[in-house]
Amino acid sequence: MSLIFAAAADASEAAKAASYVDWWGVISNIGTVMSMLAGLFFIMAGTIGVLRLPDFYTRLHAAGMTDTLGAELILLALIFQCDNLQMVLKLLLVAFFLLVTSPTATHAVAHAAYRAGLRPLLGEYRAPTLDEDAS
Numbered sequence: 001m002s003l004i005f006a007a008a009a010d011a012s013e014a015a016k017a018a019s020y021v022d023w024w025g026v027i028s029n030i031g032t033v034m035s036m037l038a039g040l041f042f043i044m045a046g047t048i049g050v051l052r053l054p055d056f057y058t059r060l061h062a063a064g065m066t067d068t069l070g071a072e073l074i075l076l077a078l079i080f081q082c083d084n085l086q087m088v089l090k091l092l093l094v095a096f097f098l099l100v101t102s103p104t105a106t107h108a109v110a111h112a113a114y115r116a117g118l119r120p121l122l123g124e125y126r127a128p129t130l131d132e133d134a135s
Contacts, residue, residue, distance in 0.1 A: 032080040039073030055121040064106030
């Protein structure tokens with residue numbers, strides 16, 4: 001009789017182990033997929049903006065803003081997949097430097113283009129005339 005109870009207890013523990021769900025793994029995988037898809041969406045939007053927008057400044061804005069956010073979201077997806085703290089800290093450091101340097105570089109390029117004499121298109125895709133530029 002005790003042999004039957006022992007087999008029933010083993011079967012009960014096996015059923016509990018089989019029904020265990022690693023919720024952190026599920027949440028981590030869902031977060032990874034969502035963050036990666038959002039990052040790819042923003043990078044694609046920036047690419048389309050660079051190809052479709054009319055002048056240098058609007059193209060630079062599309063590339064600078066969307067690629068920074070897209071790269072940050074992809075780094076977040078990588079952070080979700082890390083299993084040790086050292087790698088998470090390294091990825092956070094890369095994300096911080098990217099967040100600081102990308103908009104700064106975009107601003108520096110736009111400022112250099114403006115100082116070199118490249119004027120933005122105004123209105124319905126037209127360059128400013130000399131009369132408008134003087135005022």
